[in-house]
Amino acid sequence: MNICIIPARGGSKRIPKKNIKLFCGKPLIAYSIETALKSKLFDKVVVSTDDEEIAEVSKLYKAEVLERPKELSGDFVGTGEVIKHVLSCYKGYEFSCSIYATAPFLQVEYLKKGYEELKNSDAKRSFGVTSFEYPIWRSFRITKDNRCEMFWRENFPKRSQDLEEAYHDAGQFYWDKIGQKLNDLPFGKESIPIIIPRYLVQDIDTLEDFKRAEVMYKVLREQKVIS
Numbered sequence: 001m002n003i004c005i006i007p008a009r010g011g012s013k014r015i016p017k018k019n020i021k022l023f024c025g026k027p028l029i030a031y032s033i034e035t036a037l038k039s040k041l042f043d044k045v046v047v048s049t050d051d052e053e054i055a056e057v058s059k060l061y062k063a064e065v066l067e068r069p070k071e072l073s074g075d076f077v078g079t080g081e082v083i084k085h086v087l088s089c090y091k092g093y094e095f096s097c098s099i100y101a102t103a104p105f106l107q108v109e110y111l112k113k114g115y116e117e118l119k120n121s122d123a124k125r126s127f128g129v130t131s132f133e134y135p136i137w138r139s140f141r142i143t144k145d146n147r148c149e150m151f152w153r154e155n156f157p158k159r160s161q162d163l164e165e166a167y168h169d170a171g172q173f174y175w176d177k178i179g180q181k182l183n184d185l186p187f188g189k190e191s192i193p194i195i196i197p198r199y200l201v202q203d204i205d206t207l208e209d210f211k212r213a214e215v216m217y218k219v220l221r222e223q224k225v226i227s
Contacts, residue, residue, distance in 0.1 A: 010051025
């Protein structure tokens with residue numbers, strides 16, 4: 001049995017009411033709920049929230065809502081603690097998948113791939129990743145004197161195509177085998193990376209991000225890349 005958990009705290013500072021802000025005509029959280037339901041992977045889709053408006057919208061889109069305790073509603077509470085609370089209220093599941101409420105580009109095929117690969121392995125987690133668009137090995141810092149300083153000077157003369165490709169968390173979904181605690185870092189040897197194309201990944205942390213994501217989504221929808 002599988003459970004989907006969508007953490008959705010109220011009180012977003014940079015984008016007020018971000019989780020339910022209209023995105024291409026629908027509340028942002030609706031995309032995550034609809035993708036989870038459309039996948040038919042889950043026996044239950046639960047939104048964990050401390051916000052009445054988010055709860056109402058989530059119910060409208062057919063998710064079950066679990067009220068989040070006040071002690072888990074602060075700015076510095078990690079997602080892990082929220083997931084642990086939900087699982088303490090819903091027993092008997094073998095796999096959990098946490099999906100961010102701000103993942104409108106998430107596609108069912110990657111969600112399914114994450115489940116299948118984790119289920120058929122000895123790994124403990126699978127999650128969406130994407131590649132950096134530019135080789136991180138040639139990156140540099142700006143010093144206090146407003147000068148440049150490379151992190152890896154030896155890579156300056158190397159061609160971009162000769163440098164190893166690097167990946168980062170896509171910020172979309174995280175499958176876990178319930179009851180199997182990671183002994184390594186989440187981005188370590190016990191986790192399976194599910195590679196997602198860069199054009200299907202966009203952080204939504206600021207209003208600029210939000211506007212960019214809407215433009216991207218509209219283009220991809222017009223081209224029938226996403227449904």
